[in-house]
Amino acid sequence: MTYFSMILYGILPYVAVFTFIFFSIYRYISHGFSYSSLSSQFLENRVHFWGLVPFHFGIIFVLLGHLAAFLLPGQILAWNSELTRLYILEISAFMGGLFALAGILAIFLRRWTNPKAKIVTSRMDWIVLSLLFLQILSGLGTAAFNSWGSSWFTAIANPYLVSLLQLNPQINYITPLPWIVQLHIVCAWTLVLLFPFSRLVHVLVVPNPYLWRKPQMVRWNWNRNQRFI
Amino acid sequence: MNIRSQISMVFHLDKCIGCHTCSIACKNIWTDRKGTEYMWWNNVETKPGTGFPTKWEDQEKYRGGWEKDGNKLRLKSTGKARIVANIFHNPSLPTMDDYYEPWTYDYQNLFNAPQGDDQPTALPKSMVTGKYIDIEAGPNWDDDLGGSPLYAQNDPNLSALTEEQKQQLFAIERLVLFYFPRICNHCLNPACVASCPSGALYKRGEDGIVLIDQNRCRGWRSCVAACPYKKTYYNWTTGKSEKCILCFPRIETGQAPACFHSCVGRIRYLGVLLYDADKIETMAGKTDRELVDAQRDMILDPFDPEIIRLAAENGVHEHTIQAAQESPVYKFVKVWKLALPPHIEYRTFPMLFYVPPMLPVISSMDGEARKNMADGIFPDFDQARVPIEFLSSLFSAGDSEKMRYVLKKEMAVRTWRRAKTVGDISLEKAAGMLKSADCTVEEAEKIYHLTSIATLEDRFVIPPAHREEAIEMLNDPLEYKQHAGFGFREKPVRGL
Numbered sequence: 215m216t217y218f219s220m221i222l223y224g225i226l227p228y229v230a231v232f233t234f235i236f237f238s239i240y241r242y243i244s245h246g247f248s249y250s251s252l253s254s255q256f257l258e259n260r261v262h263f264w265g266l267v268p269f270h271f272g273i274i275f276v277l278l279g280h281l282a283a284f285l286l287p288g289q290i291l292a293w294n295s296e297l298t299r300l301y302i303l304e305i306s307a308f309m310g311g312l313f314a315l316a317g318i319l320a321i322f323l324r325r326w327t328n329p330k331a332k333i334v335t336s337r338m339d340w341i342v343l344s345l346l347f348l349q350i351l352s353g354l355g356t357a358a359f360n361s362w363g364s365s366w367f368t369a370i371a372n373p374y375l376v377s378l379l380q381l382n383p384q385i386n387y388i389t390p391l392p393w394i395v396q397l398h399i400v401c402a403w404t405l406v407l408l409f410p411f412s413r414l415v416h417v418l419v420v421p422n423p424y425l426w427r428k429p430q431m432v433r434w435n436w437n438r439n440q441r442f443i
Numbered sequence: 444m445n446i447r448s449q450i451s452m453v454f455h456l457d458k459c460i461g462c463h464t465c466s467i468a469c470k471n472i473w474t475d476r477k478g479t480e481y482m483w484w485n486n487v488e489t490k491p492g493t494g495f496p497t498k499w500e501d502q503e504k505y506r507g508g509w510e511k512d513g514n515k516l517r518l519k520s521t522g523k524a525r526i527v528a529n530i531f532h533n534p535s536l537p538t539m540d541d542y543y544e545p546w547t548y549d550y551q552n553l554f555n556a557p558q559g560d561d562q563p564t565a566l567p568k569s570m571v572t573g574k575y576i577d578i579e580a581g582p583n584w585d586d587d588l589g590g591s592p593l594y595a596q597n598d599p600n601l602s603a604l605t606e607e608q609k610q611q612l613f614a615i616e617r618l619v620l621f622y623f624p625r626i627c628n629h630c631l632n633p634a635c636v637a638s639c640p641s642g643a644l645y646k647r648g649e650d651g652i653v654l655i656d657q658n659r660c661r662g663w664r665s666c667v668a669a670c671p672y673k674k675t676y677y678n679w680t681t682g683k684s685e686k687c688i689l690c691f692p693r694i695e696t697g698q699a700p701a702c703f704h705s706c707v708g709r710i711r712y713l714g715v716l717l718y719d720a721d722k723i724e725t726m727a728g729k730t731d732r733e734l735v736d737a738q739r740d741m742i743l744d745p746f747d748p749e750i751i752r753l754a755a756e757n758g759v760h761e762h763t764i765q766a767a768q769e770s771p772v773y774k775f776v777k778v779w780k781l782a783l784p785p786h787i788e789y790r791t792f793p794m795l796f797y798v799p800p801m802l803p804v805i806s807s808m809d810g811e812a813r814k815n816m817a818d819g820i821f822p823d824f825d826q827a828r829v830p831i832e833f834l835s836s837l838f839s840a841g842d843s844e845k846m847r848y849v850l851k852k853e854m855a856v857r858t859w860r861r862a863k864t865v866g867d868i869s870l871e872k873a874a875g876m877l878k879s880a881d882c883t884v885e886e887a888e889k890i891y892h893l894t895s896i897a898t899l900e901d902r903f904v905i906p907p908a909h910r911e912e913a914i915e916m917l918n919d920p921l922e923y924k925q926h927a928g929f930g931f932r933e934k935p936v937r938g939l
Binding site for chain 2: 246248332423
């Protein structure tokens with residue numbers, strides 16, 4: 215059992231992160247063409263809205279919450295020290311999760327029932343969708359049955375993640391946790407592992423330069439420095 | 444002043460016979476692949492009609508092009524603020540239903556069908572899902588249906604007409620139509636480029652061709668929504684957008700694009716225009732009625748020594764300047780003012796210009812008898828089958844005076860040539876018509892020459908691209924000796 219736990223919580227994270235970094239870069243360099251959002255909105259427009267919008271906004275909100283809990287544990291604890299504020303944080307995080315859940319269900323339904331959307335759904339898409347579904351469900355389950363995760367995250371997940379960063383994985387932070395939380399963690403590392411081989415890579419190429427570039431773009435064969443109007 | 448050169452185009456609509464050879468030439472070369480079956484980089488529409496995709500001119504529906512927001516220009520479909528909220532679901536994206544679902548036929552059924560009382564048929568089969576479908580729309584679905592209530596009456600340009608004009612238009616028993624071939628306009632102020640979140644779309648500095656970098660495109664689909672002419676298309680297989688590339692591999696080797704080269708009616712002209720890129724922003728902000736002149740103002744005189752000097756300073760090759768001097772497009776657009784841009788009120792400054800069709804009603808049937816509509820050979824163009832307001836809604840942002848000027852000149856040249864060759868009109872009368880149409884005899888002869896008997900070299904004046912010099916600055920040409928193809932050499936497949 216400990217060997218198994220060691221593999222899941224002590225080795226898988228390193229494999230996942232290394233694969234993520236190495237193959238994302240490798241794919242970008244050698245198969246740059248394959249980096250795309252692979253949108254299917256063109257084929258089905260109506261359910262698309264009810265799936266993609268709640269899912270993305272929900273999941274981004276929740277992910278930012280996880281990041282905040284990791285980077286600013288002190289501040290989160292201080293915020294949670296008052297009961298009303300703890301409720302506000304937990305309820306809004308839960309709402310974010312519910313949005314993501316509703317979205318992913320709509321995405322599942324859409325890809326399964328619409329023949330055109332189904333055609334452009336690959337095996338990897340189904341795997342990623344299922345993992346995301348499990349991930350959201352186990353996250354919501356954790357929040358519902360193992361209350362006040364925003365507080366105990368700092369005491370359990372933070373030292374675990376820090377120990378991973380220090381190359382000295384302390385898996386005994388994780389092993390006593392309820393199964394649903396463990397599922398959440400394993401799912402997360404698996405998603406990181408599959409990330410560079412799936413459509414998830416579109417996250418890496420989100421269009422940030424658009425917000426500060428000039429509207430028109432010109433490329434020259436001659437003057438290489440004259441890229442913009 | 445920032446002088447650039449632009450490969451520009453003129454389509455002479457009076458000569459278009461609607462044969463679709465251009466569309467087929469393009470399709471066979473560029474869009475005969477999975478995911479691109481529904482794309483028509485070149486298509487020919489019937490006007491009045493709804494076009495492709497259906498009602499593309501209705502910008503309340505598609506939200507393409509630019510709109511004025513006080514003194515500033517902004518994209519109608521998206522912008523820096525809205526791009527973040529709309530990145531997951533583009534609210535103005537047309538779907539496949541607005542084009543059509545591509546299909547093939549189950550030809551095997553012709554051979555394998557069990558014996559029965561009826562002839563077996565080849566059933567239509569979707570090229571997306573592979574399932575049998577009922578065809579609901581297709582390329583050129585409303586071809587030649589000008590005047591039909593189902594399609595022609597939904598033409599967005601008809602809103603420029605009065606009820607009476609509409610009735611007249613449709614009264615001549617379903618006969619009123621002209622053809623409107625369309626490719627990417629390779630605009631000076633392209634909305635597709637400005638909308639691309641990834642910066643994948645760009646205008647080539649040397650010749651102004653607008654391209655999508657397939658390696659940088661991430662399929663956010665903003666360009667499809669932003670282009671008011673709906674000339675960027677989303678490839679649903681590769682998850683990348685594609686558009687007309689003006690056959691740049693052909694242009695770079697001195698050949699006209701395939702649609703130009705194959706044109707049966709020889710309606711197409713291609714040449715260089717020099718323009719001042721610094722003026723684009725101010726000119727695009729003018730009022731609708733000023734836009735046609737504003738665009739003409741931006742186009743510079745390639746014979747002016749000062750312009751030549753500044754162009755050369757800005758890196759325009761002397762061969763390109765030479766080509767600009769011989770450009771048929773320059774003559775049609777700037778010298779003779781015969782060619783007008785399509786829907787310039789979208790403010791993208793399209794660089795494909797149209798010589799509008801005259802469509803004279805020569806005669807009508809009065810019972811069994813043929814009745815001449817006018818006392819002369821050619822009737823007054825105010826009696827044209829398609830009202831001037833309709834044409835001006837298409838080509839001059841609703842300014843019917845500009846359209847009248849063009850039609851008057853076209854008519855005068857035609858009358859002049861008839862007087863010379865047939866002789867049933869007096870030369871004096873024809874010369875008088877020329878004069879009142881702001882046209883001299885020499886100009887009329889030149890217009891006639893370029894319109895009717897121009898050779899391939901007259902119609903397509905393509906400057907040498909000098910890619911060999913450009914490539915030398917970047918790579919050793921010997922390194923690429925015996926290599927095949929161009930661009931990146933990766934299989935265009937979906938994802939990994």
